[in-house]
Amino acid sequence: MLSRLFSEVLPDVQRLAADWAEDTENEDCKNKDEDHDHLDEDDLDEPLEGSSRAESEMACDDDEDDEAEEEECDENSGDKPKKRGPKKRKMTAARVERSKVRRMKANARERTRMHDLNSALENLRKVVPCYSKTQKLSKIETLRLAKNYIMALGEILRNGKRPDVVTYVQMLCKGLSQPTTNLVAGCLQLNTRNFLTEPCSDGARFHVPSSPFSVHPYSYRCSRISSPHYQPGSGALNVRGQSYGSGYEAAYPPGGTSPDYSSPDYEAPKSRLKCYHRESLAAVSDNKIIQKNKMETGFNVKNVFS
DNA sequence: TAGGCCATCTGGTCCT
DNA sequence: AGGACCAGATGGCCTA
Numbered sequence: 001m002l003s004r005l006f007s008e009v010l011p012d013v014q015r016l017a018a019d020w021a022e023d024t025e026n027e028d029c030k031n032k033d034e035d036h037d038h039l040d041e042d043d044l045d046e047p048l049e050g051s052s053r054a055e056s057e058m059a060c061d062d063d064e065d066d067e068a069e070e071e072e073c074d075e076n077s078g079d080k081p082k083k084r085g086p087k088k089r090k091m092t093a094a095r096v097e098r099s100k101v102r103r104m105k106a107n108a109r110e111r112t113r114m115h116d117l118n119s120a121l122e123n124l125r126k127v128v129p130c131y132s133k134t135q136k137l138s139k140i141e142t143l144r145l146a147k148n149y150i151m152a153l154g155e156i157l158r159n160g161k162r163p164d165v166v167t168y169v170q171m172l173c174k175g176l177s178q179p180t181t182n183l184v185a186g187c188l189q190l191n192t193r194n195f196l197t198e199p200c201s202d203g204a205r206f207h208v209p210s211s212p213f214s215v216h217p218y219s220y221r222c223s224r225i226s227s228p229h230y231q232p233g234s235g236a237l238n239v240r241g242q243s244y245g246s247g248y249e250a251a252y253p254p255g256g257t258s259p260d261y262s263s264p265d266y267e268a269p270k271s272r273l274k275c276y277h278r279e280s281l282a283a284v285s286d287n288k289i290i291q292k293n294k295m296e297t298g299f300n301v302k303n304v305f306s
Numbered sequence: 307t308a309g310g311c312c313a314t315c316t317g318g319t320c321c322t
Numbered sequence: 323a324g325g326a327c328c329a330g331a332t333g334g335c336c337t338a
Contacts, residue, residue, distance in 0.1 A: 102324090107315060109325070114313075138311060312335085321326080 129172060130187040141180045148172045 121139055125131055128145045137145060152171040156162065163171075169188050173181040 103316075106317095106325085110316085110327090111314070113326075118313095140311090308338095310335105310337085312333105314332085314334105316331080317329095319326100319328080322324090 130184050135183075137180060137183075141176060144175050145172065145180065145184065148174050148176070 121142060122136075124146055125137055125142050128137075128142065128149050130137075130145075136142075148171055152168060155171065165188060169185050172184050172188070176184065
């Protein structure tokens, strides 16, 4: 199973990771080049005058009924040089009205497009670590975290073993803002004890999901979720010093079956940090443990939990 | 109050 | 011609 998965998935992930690493390395250079190219294109393609296609569209549609009124807007400019490009027409009331309708339709389409984009982004939020309905990652942070997450998964597949939590957190948080770093690190640090000590129920040292996106690699099954000591209200604070809202999913849902995070229909449960031992939760409020975590992880735990 | 994030509008460009 | 995509501008909301 493991070897089959590796043989099937590893090449793709490796290629993806390599591409991303390359992109990351060259990001600045590329951006500069693109900007430069864009400027060059603009310089080359820029019409002599600002008669764009949109303007010409605006000016030249609805031929039939306005044919009689057609005349050049600037033909009598006298000593001024003649402008190139399509000749403008007078904006009659009908034309203005049609233009407004067209603009409204374009606005509606643009709204729909952005809603679709946001919907896709929301689906992406659900498959990266630390999904929360109540405190959403920003768009840019979601994209960054998703990229890091894929890179981390690729790294795990490449090495064939589970890295330590510090490395994992560092991989995930690379390039993220401080608040998001706190959030992610906080989520994952809470799971440190499970991570370090509790193997998967099947005995494997490192549980490989059937799909790279079907489970977070550090979200292990937890048999103690049903413990009477489990207190969902206690524990983690977010970066704003508030208790984590319901829905943070840094942990693997109990029950043995993993949710299909990749499904757009998947809706993360609202329970918070389900998979933590009571001791783990209590440890969060224990300054000594926090200091220990700080030493272990290298993260500023004060920032993480305050 | 400044800064971050977001939704929306808008005009430009490209594609079918 | 019309739609998709993009980026800039703008204003609202929220938080530190």
